[in-house]
Amino acid sequence: MITQRCWAEINLAALERNLRLIRDSLPPHVRYVSVVKADAYGHGIHPTAARLMQSGVDLFAVANIKEATEIREMGSGWPILILGPLLEEEDEALIEFDLIPTLSTEVELNRLCALSQKHQKQISVHLKIDSGMGRNGIWWNDAIPLIEEIKKHSEIKLCGALTHFAQPSDLSFTEEQRTRFLSILQNTEIHQKPGFLVHADNSSSLRSFDRNAIFNAVRIGLLQFGVSPPQGSILADLPVEPVLSFHAKLAMIKNLPEGTTLSYGRQYTLQRDSKIGIISAGYGDAIPLPCGNRAFGLINGQNYPLVGRVTMDQTLIDLTDAPSEIELGQTVTLIGRQKEKEILLTELATHAKTIPWELLCSITKRVPRVYTTIRE
Numbered sequence: 001m002i003t004q005r006c007w008a009e010i011n012l013a014a015l016e017r018n019l020r021l022i023r024d025s026l027p028p029h030v031r032y033v034s035v036v037k038a039d040a041y042g043h044g045i046h047p048t049a050a051r052l053m054q055s056g057v058d059l060f061a062v063a064n065i066k067e068a069t070e071i072r073e074m075g076s077g078w079p080i081l082i083l084g085p086l087l088e089e090e091d092e093a094l095i096e097f098d099l100i101p102t103l104s105t106e107v108e109l110n111r112l113c114a115l116s117q118k119h120q121k122q123i124s125v126h127l128k129i130d131s132g133m134g135r136n137g138i139w140w141n142d143a144i145p146l147i148e149e150i151k152k153h154s155e156i157k158l159c160g161a162l163t164h165f166a167q168p169s170d171l172s173f174t175e176e177q178r179t180r181f182l183s184i185l186q187n188t189e190i191h192q193k194p195g196f197l198v199h200a201d202n203s204s205s206l207r208s209f210d211r212n213a214i215f216n217a218v219r220i221g222l223l224q225f226g227v228s229p230p231q232g233s234i235l236a237d238l239p240v241e242p243v244l245s246f247h248a249k250l251a252m253i254k255n256l257p258e259g260t261t262l263s264y265g266r267q268y269t270l271q272r273d274s275k276i277g278i279i280s281a282g283y284g285d286a287i288p289l290p291c292g293n294r295a296f297g298l299i300n301g302q303n304y305p306l307v308g309r310v311t312m313d314q315t316l317i318d319l320t321d322a323p324s325e326i327e328l329g330q331t332v333t334l335i336g337r338q339k340e341k342e343i344l345l346t347e348l349a350t351h352a353k354t355i356p357w358e359l360l361c362s363i364t365k366r367v368p369r370v371y372t373t374i375r376e
């Protein structure tokens with residue numbers, strides 16, 4: 001039998017509870033677009049999407065065709081929106097898998113028209129308007145001519161419009177982005193069609209819905225996984241539960257004398273005779289390099305500091321102050337709860353000098369995802 005040296009535990013029941021909590025805090029007409037790019041933020045696309053389907057999401061959003069096909073192969077009942085720009089050679093997959101692209105340019109429009117004619121099939125699109133992010137989307141001030149052009153093509157069905165905020169913590173710039181976006185809608189009235197989706201907010205902003213009735217969908221990524229965005233948001237106070245925890249086994253314990261330096265680069269010197277544990281995980285799993293000498297691990301519900309530089313496969317932890325005997329094979333929790341104590345993913349991200357989104361994306365393939373599915 002192969003046992004786990006380290007693993008990520010994914011609590012799908014918590015995911016479902018988070019989804020319901022977020023939904024319940026929004027007016028009932030607001031559509032829930034579940035953002036599951038990057039392998040569902042590292043949680044594993046298949047089990048995650050399956051649970052989200054059962055829990056009642058309205059649409060899925062992903063970054064690219066490959067991610068979209070993985071969801072489409074699970075079922076045909078959910079619209080799938082692709083957030084990123086497509087490469088020309090990917091266009092055919094829109095038809096094959098019944099996917100919705102986000103349209104930003106006239107070049108894309110022409111490609112989609114040709115594709116539609118070739119297959120004799122109408123193509124649904126959402127228009128992406130760049131209101132200040134400077135990434136994909138038509139620059140807001142250039143949007144009206146593109147919209148006029150889209151209107152001329154009956155083979156293209158414009159069924160949504162979206163924008164994306166660059167810095168939700170900056171309220172005045174976000175308001176400016178909102179105003180720019182809304183001015184285009186009000187000028188063109190594209191949103192007046194039944195079923196047309198207008199969306200801007202993600203986990204960090206989430207305030208359009210009560211501010212302006214035009215908005216009728218939200219795109220939720222991070223928050224549904226139980227991680228509150230570090231900058232806060234109107235929904236940041238919702239008691240979402242962490243879905244992912246990360247654990248590793250203690251593989252060795254050794255006594256080392258005062259003055260010994262630890263790990264590569266000798267960045268830590270023992271100030272006393274010490275008991276050092278070896279955790280069987282490193283940056284090749286999910287513990288980012290900057291966590292050395294900064295982050296903590298939980299054993300028996302107690303915090304112990306990581307010491308020395310994190311290596312690819314092993315990380316050192318100082319157990320000198322352990323009040324009771326610590327045994328080989330015990331579980332060290334790097335993200336998650338043990339008894340009364342909890343290490344939040346956002347805390348580990350801070351120690352790793354990164355953001356929670358990136359930390360989730362840096363849990364590698366070597367880490368088995370273990371799913372718990374039971375409703376408590």
Ligand SMILES: *Cc1c(COP(=O)(O)O)cnc(C)c1O
Pocket residue numbers: 035037083164201202203204219220221222223
């Ligand atoms: C990733 C992404 C989201 C989700 O953002 P969260 O902060 O994780 O909720 C929403 N919209 C777009 C365009 C994205 O790229």
